[in-house]
Amino acid sequence: MNKITAILIDDEKKALESLALKVKRFFPEINILATCNNPKEGINLINTKEPDLVFLDIEMPVISGFDVLSKVNIADFETIFVTAYNNYAIEAIKHSAIGYIVKPIDNDELKLAVNNALKNIAKKTAYTNNQNLLEHLGVNTKKTSLAIPTTKGLSFIKSKDIIRFKGVDGYTKIICCNTKEILSSYNIGKFAKILDNSTFFLPHKSHFINLHFVESILKDGTILLKDGSIIPLSKNKRPELIQKMQQL
Numbered sequence: 068m069n070k071i072t073a074i075l076i077d078d079e080k081k082a083l084e085s086l087a088l089k090v091k092r093f094f095p096e097i098n099i100l101a102t103c104n105n106p107k108e109g110i111n112l113i114n115t116k117e118p119d120l121v122f123l124d125i126e127m128p129v130i131s132g133f134d135v136l137s138k139v140n141i142a143d144f145e146t147i148f149v150t151a152y153n154n155y156a157i158e159a160i161k162h163s164a165i166g167y168i169v170k171p172i173d174n175d176e177l178k179l180a181v182n183n184a185l186k187n188i189a190k191k192t193a194y195t196n197n198q199n200l201l202e203h204l205g206v207n208t209k210k211t212s213l214a215i216p217t218t219k220g221l222s223f224i225k226s227k228d229i230i231r232f233k234g235v236d237g238y239t240k241i242i243c244c245n246t247k248e249i250l251s252s253y254n255i256g257k258f259a260k261i262l263d264n265s266t267f268f269l270p271h272k273s274h275f276i277n278l279h280f281v282e283s284i285l286k287d288g289t290i291l292l293k294d295g296s297i298i299p300l301s302k303n304k305r306p307e308l309i310q311k312m313q314q315l
Contacts, residue, residue, distance in 0.1 A: 070098040071185060074116065076109035076135065077124035077149060086122060086149065086172060093174070094181055106130040113139045114214045114221060119188050120181075125150040133204060140214045141253070141261050142197040145184040163200035164192070194260055213261075215241065215251045222249050226266070230280045230294055232258055234273040244280070244294070268311055270300045278315050284308065 073090065077083040087102050100116045103109040106127050113121060113135075121144050125132040132149075136142050148160055148167040160167050164187075166180040187193065215222045224243060233240045234255045241249040255275050259267070262275075269275050270290055276298060282291040284305070290298040300308065 070096055071120060071188065072098050072100050072116070072118045073120040073122065074100055074109065074112055074118045075102040075122040076104075076106060076112075076127075076132070077122070078104050078106065078127040079124070080104050082124070082149075082170060089172065089174065089177055090122075090181070093178055097181075106132075106135050110135055110138050111214075111221065113144070115216055117216075118144050120145045120147065120184055122147050122149055124148075126152070133201065136197055137201050140216075141194070141257050142201075143194040143257065143260070144197075145188050145193045146197060147180050147184055159200055159203045162203060164196050165200055213258075215249055216253065217249060217251060224249065226262060227277075227279070229277050230292060231277060231296065231298065232275040242294070242296075265311070265314070268304075268308060270298060270304050270308060272301075274298050278311055281308075281312060 075083055075087055075090070077086065083102050083104055087099060090097055090099060097120070100118055101112050103112055107130060123132040123135060123146055125148050136146065146165050148165065149170065149172070150157070150167060151170040157167060166184050168176050168180050212223060212225045215224060224241070224247075228243045228245060230242045230244055232255050233242065235250070237254065239251045239253055239255050239258065241251060243249070255269070255273065259269055259275055266278055267275060268278050276290065276292065280293045282293050284300065285291055285297075288300055288302065288305070290300050290308075292298060
C-alpha cells in the first residue's frame with residue numbers, strides 16, 4: 068500500500084516544525100512531501116506534488132488558507148485547517164465536512180482530525196467538500212487560468228485559449244488556439260472537475276472541448292471545431308450539447 072502523502076503550510080515557522088514532528092510521531096504512515104511557510108510557494112508545491120492531504124493555516128498574511136485552497140489548480144485533496152481562533156469560519160468548515168485543529172494543537176484533536184481525513188481519502192469526496200466550503204465562504208472558484216504540471220515543470224495557460232483536451236494513454240494533450248500543445252499528467256476527469264461546465268463539455272470519454280470553438284455538429288454524429296478538428300460525440304450526449312450551444 069502506498070503511503071499517504073502530505074504538505075504542511077503555515078507562516079509561523081515554529082508552529083510548522085511542531086506540527087511536522089507531531090504528524091511524524093503519531094502517523095508514520097504519512098509521508099510529508101514538504102513543509103512551507105510561504106503560502107504562494109505552497110500553491111506551487113500543491114500543484115506540482117499533488118498530495119493526498121494538506122494541513123493549511125488559515126490566518127496568513129496577504130494570502131489566507133482559504134485563498135490558497137481557491138488558487139490551487141485542483142483542490143482534490145483532504146484538507147485539515149489549522150487556526151489560532153475559533154472564529155466564524157469554523158462553522159463553514161464543519162458544514163463542509165472538512166477537518167480543523169485549533170492552536171496550540173492538542174494531540175488528541177490532531178489524532179481525531181487526521182484519522183477522519185485518512186478515512187475520507189478512501190471516499191474520494193475531498194474535491195466536492197473543498198468546493199462547497201469555498202462557495203459557502205463566497206470565494207470565487209471559477210478558473211480563468213490553469214497551472215499545468217508537465218515533464219518540464221508548470222505551464223500556465225488561460226482557459227479561454229484552450230480549444231480541447233484529448234486523452235492519450237492516461238495523459239492529457241491540451242490543444243490551444245495559439246498552436247501550443249501541452250502534455251499533462253492529469254487525466255481528463257480532473258480538468259472536467261475544475262473548468263466551468265457552461266463553457267467546457269465532455270462529448271466523449273477521451274475528449275473535453277471548449278464550446279466557444281464548436282463550428283457545427285455534423286450529420287455523421289461528430290463535432291467540427293473551428294481549428295478543423297473532428298471530435299466524436301456520444302449519442303446520449305448530443306441533446307445536452309445542443310442545449311448548451313443554444314445557451315452559450
